[in-house]
Amino acid sequence: MATKPRNPWISIRGGLAPAAGLLIVAFFGGYAIFGANxxxxxxxxxxxxxxxxxxxxxxxxQRAVIANRVKLLDPKAADPDLVDELARKNLGVAGSDEVIVPLD
Structure with missing residues (x-):
């Protein structure tokens, strides 16, 4: 008795589900290793x-340094040396008894 040849599409359809599962596992495995996370x-x-x-x-x-300068400039108890330094620096004034040494 001769056997009837099998349809190749039946074999292909039978292997699609495992192949798709393998591809999904490979995709997520690759992403777990090489992905953004x-x-x-x-x-x-x-x-x-x-x-x-x-x-x-x-x-x-830097924040601590700035906070210290703000504390020293508190209007209720300002540090006189810092106020004098800032006033001279911003206004460009010098006392009559001071010597200015230009630095290049």
Whole structure:
């Protein structure tokens, strides 16, 4: 008895579901490794975090200096030396007994 040849489309349709599943797993696996939030991106995140922490420390130090100057310029209890320094600097005045040394 001769066997009837099988239709190749039946074999292809039978393998479509596993192939699609494999492609989906490969896609998500690749994204977990190479994606924006993947394992490889974590090293970049750690490097950027260190950089931002250094920048934050610098900004906090500058903020502390500015806060101290603001405190010294409080109208109720201003520091006379700082007020004198700022007035001379902004108005460009000097006392009659002071010597001005130009710096180039």
């Amino acid at each position: 993947g394992i490889i991106a974590w090293t970049d995140y750690a490097r950027r975090l260190k950089s931002r922490e250094i920048e934050l420390a610098s900004v906090q130090k």
